[in-house]
Amino acid sequence: MKKKQFKTLYPRNIETVNGRPLDYCGIRCSMEVLGGKWKLLIVAELFKSKKRYSELKRSIPEISEKMMISSLQELEHHNIVVRTVVEAIPPQVEYSLSKYGQSVRPVLETLFGWGEGHIKKHSDKIFH
Amino acid sequence: MKKKQFKTLYPRNIETVNGRPLDYCGIRCSMEVLGGKWKLLIVAELFKSKKRYSELKRSIPEISEKMMISSLQELEHHNIVVRTVVEAIPPQVEYSLSKYGQSVRPVLETLFGWGEGHIKKHSDKIFH
DNA sequence: ATACCTACTTACTAAAATGTTAGTGCCTTA
DNA sequence: TAAGGCACTAACATTTTAGTAAGTAGGTAT
Structure with a gap:
């Protein structure tokens, strides 16, 4: 059973990466x-x-099962989601946001807000 | 020459889509x-x-050229970027943000900020 | 006995995104 | 005369992402 590999294309250098500025890295990382x-x-x-x-x-x-599991595993790997096994019959596995995971809220809200606005703006074109 | 097709998987209904709530749609759209x-x-x-x-x-x-062009075309299609041809020799093509494109700023800033924070948080693990 | 629940894993396939390479036509500079 | 800049386009190949279907193992309900 080989260990799962998670991508970490993070930069090697905090200021610039291969001459790329930090904004570039931040967006890429997110x-x-x-x-x-x-x-x-x-x-x-x-x-x-x-x-x-x-x-x-x-x-x-x-x-799909596969995407659910792999997404959860990646989120857990990045310490955004916490997986807790509850000893019970049948066994239960609980997923929750970590404290760090809470920091994702503004990202979520901004994307949701922009997308919602975009849908409304174009609703006349879309809902013909 | 066939017309280029841009995806519009937008929902047909503003409140819910196939029973999915609006937050789902907003994030997806973004x-x-x-x-x-x-x-x-x-x-x-x-x-x-x-x-x-x-x-x-x-x-x-x-x-790559291909990704640059296709990304610009999609952004133009969604009215985020404006393409202006300047009659000159050699001809120049200018790309700029539309007024609507300015609305992307918070998205950009939030993603940049979160990603930058994430890089810093994990820099000790990453830069071994 | 059979089916179903739980939380997954595995192998395979399909689709989407991205990259590579070459080429266009017109003009300018060396 | 050759090479290179400009703003692309087209064909093709590769990589990445996502979906499908089946299986696992222990337990419960019918």
């Missing part, structure tokens, strides 16, 4: 850690409340 | 319009100042 089709949606669910795996699945039914 | 490897970096460059195509390329040299 997208790497929080980007992808499902991660922010999962985080949004966990902002509402901590949830068991199966509850999480029910709240985002269009996600 | 990621669709602004996501991807290069778009926000281009927008960040254009926040600094409007730029000609070749200047833009020079400021983000790791991007």
Whole structure:
């Protein structure tokens, strides 16, 4: 069983990376850690409340098992989400936001806000 | 020459989409319009100042022609970026942010800020 | 006995995103 | 005369991301 590899394309240097300025690195880093089709949606669910795996699945039914698990594992790896096993029968696994995970709130809110605005702005074009 | 197709997976309904709540749609929409490897970096460059195509390329040299062009076309399609042809010899094409494009600033700043924080937080682990 | 629940893992496939290379036509500089 | 800048376009290849389907192991309900 080989260890799972998580990407860390973080820069080697805090000021610039290969001559790239920090804004570039910051944006890239955010997208790497929080980007992808499902991660922010999962985080949004966990902002509402901590949830068991199966509850999480029910709240985002269009996600596949595979993506749910791999997204959760990446979020856990980056210390945004905490996985807790509750000794019970049947065993329960609870996912919640870590303290650090709370820091994602502004990202979530800004993206949600912008997207909502964008939808409203273009709703006449879209809903023909 | 067939017309270029741009995705619009926008919801058909403002309140919920296939039973999905609005936060879900907003986040998805933002990621669709602004996501991807290069778009926000281009927008960040254009926040600094409007730029000609070749200047833009020079400021983000790791991007390929193809991605630069397709990203710019998508951003133009979504009315975030404005393309202006300057009649000169050789002809110049200027890209700048539209008024609507200015609304992306908070998204950019939040992602930049979070990513920068994340890099700093983990810099001890990363820079072994 | 059968089916289903839980929280996953594995192998495989499909689709989407990104990269590579070459080429366009016009003009300018060496 | 050759090379290079400009703003692209097109064909193709590769990489990355996401989806599908099945299996696991212990337990419960029918």
